[in-house]
Amino acid sequence: MALGFIKKIFTFGKDTAPEQKPEAEVPAVVPDDAAVAPAPATEEPVVAEERDALLDEAEAANPEAGSHVPDEPEPDIYPLPHAPNLPVAKDPVAPAEMETAGGPSDDVLAETVEVPAPDEEPDAPSEDIDVVEEPVAPVEDVFEPEESVAPAEEQAVAVASEDPVLEEVVSVEPKALPKGFATAESKPVAEVAAPEPKRTWFQRLREGLSRTSSQLTGQITSLFTKRKLDDDTLQDLEDLLIQADLGVETALRITDTLASERYGKDVTGADVSRIMASEITKVLAPVARPLELDLNHKPHVILVVGVNGTGKTTTIGKLAAKLSGAGLKVMLAAGDTFRAAAIEQLKIWAERTGSDIVSSKLGADAAGLAYEAYERAKESKSDVLIIDTAGRLQNKTELMAELEKIVRVLGKLDPDAPHTVLQTLDATTGQNAMNQVEIFRNVAGVSGLIMTKLDGTARGGILVAIAAKHKLPVYFIGVGEGIDDLEPFEAKDFAEAIAGVQA
Ligand SMILES: Nc1nc2c(ncn2[C@@H]2O[C@H](COP(=O)(O)OP(=O)(O)OP(=O)(O)O)[C@@H](O)[C@H]2O)c(=O)[nH]1
Numbered sequence: 001m002a003l004g005f006i007k008k009i010f011t012f013g014k015d016t017a018p019e020q021k022p023e024a025e026v027p028a029v030v031p032d033d034a035a036v037a038p039a040p041a042t043e044e045p046v047v048a049e050e051r052d053a054l055l056d057e058a059e060a061a062n063p064e065a066g067s068h069v070p071d072e073p074e075p076d077i078y079p080l081p082h083a084p085n086l087p088v089a090k091d092p093v094a095p096a097e098m099e100t101a102g103g104p105s106d107d108v109l110a111e112t113v114e115v116p117a118p119d120e121e122p123d124a125p126s127e128d129i130d131v132v133e134e135p136v137a138p139v140e141d142v143f144e145p146e147e148s149v150a151p152a153e154e155q156a157v158a159v160a161s162e163d164p165v166l167e168e169v170v171s172v173e174p175k176a177l178p179k180g181f182a183t184a185e186s187k188p189v190a191e192v193a194a195p196e197p198k199r200t201w202f203q204r205l206r207e208g209l210s211r212t213s214s215q216l217t218g219q220i221t222s223l224f225t226k227r228k229l230d231d232d233t234l235q236d237l238e239d240l241l242i243q244a245d246l247g248v249e250t251a252l253r254i255t256d257t258l259a260s261e262r263y264g265k266d267v268t269g270a271d272v273s274r275i276m277a278s279e280i281t282k283v284l285a286p287v288a289r290p291l292e293l294d295l296n297h298k299p300h301v302i303l304v305v306g307v308n309g310t311g312k313t314t315t316i317g318k319l320a321a322k323l324s325g326a327g328l329k330v331m332l333a334a335g336d337t338f339r340a341a342a343i344e345q346l347k348i349w350a351e352r353t354g355s356d357i358v359s360s361k362l363g364a365d366a367a368g369l370a371y372e373a374y375e376r377a378k379e380s381k382s383d384v385l386i387i388d389t390a391g392r393l394q395n396k397t398e399l400m401a402e403l404e405k406i407v408r409v410l411g412k413l414d415p416d417a418p419h420t421v422l423q424t425l426d427a428t429t430g431q432n433a434m435n436q437v438e439i440f441r442n443v444a445g446v447s448g449l450i451m452t453k454l455d456g457t458a459r460g461g462i463l464v465a466i467a468a469k470h471k472l473p474v475y476f477i478g479v480g481e482g483i484d485d486l487e488p489f490e491a492k493d494f495a496e497a498i499a500g501v502q503a
Pocket residue numbers: 306307308309310311312313314315336339342345389390391452453454455456477478479480481485
């Protein structure tokens with residue numbers, strides 16, 4: 001772990017600790033605890049004008065976006081509710097003050113957060129958006145560095161920059177990215193990172209995919225018991241593979257290869273598993289790619305999209321944990337402004353991972369929030385900005401308009417932003433996940449996928465079908481709800497786990 005870099009983050013948190021917001025300035029709808037929230041960052045009038053002009057322009061380009069919420073809502077920032085049992089450093093709110101102010105308990109938040117009426121005029125100009133950098137806990141206090149992250153001096157990660165400031169930072173402390181990430185210049189970091197304890201990861205993957213594989217291999221074994229490979233058994237196998245969500249294309253690859261090797265001969269379940277693993281690996285290998293971070297962009301912006309409940313917020317937390325654990329400065333933006341719980345959940349993840357967070361009031365304009373978050377991340381020289389978004393497919397038109405607007409606004413701030421658009425997919429939804437990719441890739445320009453909930457589902461095969469059809473990179477897979485349950489996606493391991501090949 002780069003100690004110097006950690007110090008830099010910590011010092012930054014201290015230097016920028018904002019002042020408290022005077023109670024008199026707290027608008028009526030703001031939760032009590034906002035009274036002790038840090039004061040809004042002072043904003044240059046010119047910046048406010050630029051932002052407003054940009055948002056107006058984005059709105060004009062697509063009037064549907066944001067029409068369901070006030071364009072310039074009055075956001076409020078309140079202190080993070082502290083996750084139990086987690087060390088927190090440098091909280092600007094003293095416990096006594098928290099009590100007086102009502103504290104950030106769930107009850108208080110639930111009571112005080114109000115949804116603005118759709119056509120209600122915002123009661124404060126967007127200049128008043130409170131953008132809070134949460135105090136950053138020293139990374140060592142929060143995380144054990146991941147074993148996969150080699151010490152900085154062992155890394156050959158080249159992070160080139162034309163920015164003299166960045167260059168200075170980089171030359172002092174080269175960034176040691178965790179496994180599963182790469183910089184734009186130095187392709188897979190996996191090649192330079194210290195190897196993870198392979199067995200542990202493979203066991204975890206197998207455990208996660210055990211329901212998918214045991215169902216499939218059980219059916220295959222009974223299909224081939226005392227039967228030679230003929231047209232009927234091949235057809236039955238093809239049906240089984242399609243039912244297991246692997247997709248027609250991959251099912252045919254497997255049956256064709258099996259036929260060419262063993263037609264008219266005895267076939268065991270192990271034969272089928274071996275061929276399955278090999279063919280699935282061929283389908284997955286091109287999409288198993290590390291998430292490339294271009295640290296010339298400061299911040300590298302990751303926009304996370306996906307249907308509600310697919311694991312966006314949890315995955316953001318897990319990603320932030322990996323990145324902060326590697327010494328990168330991470331900022332999160334609570335862009336799912338439609339669910340109070342989503343905002344609160346992200347705040348907890350920010351605290352757990354020592355990340356900064358920008359959030360606003362329920363119902364706020366998500367594009368406005370993304371704008372503020374970008375500005376703040378740039379100002380504070382964050383390495384990575386991860387933006388959460390809403391995922392209400394039931395309001396598809398509004399949702400898509402909102403996503404388009406976020407992408408447009410970010411693009412005006414940095415023509416390459418968002419640099420990564422990540423879509424989370426819930427493996428348990430099977431074929432539905434395939435349709436979701438269709439929808440989101442068109443609107444938000446999805447550049448890569450993370451499949452979650454591969455633990456405990458019998459439908460993990462859908463990842464293979466999605467890879468075959470969409471050919472989008474798959475960066476990570478979620479194999480549990482815990483902070484460490486996000487694993488870089490590796491084609492061969494995944495294929496063998498799904499095919500039930502014995503290690
Ligand atoms: N078993 C398992 N559960 C997961 C995984 N990833 C997320 N979850 C759980 O799935 C549920 C939904 O996750 P969220 O992160 O809230 O999903 P979201 O897409 O942000 O949903 P909204 O906040 O409703 O938009 C939570 O209970 C998570 O703990 C995973 O990989 N495995």
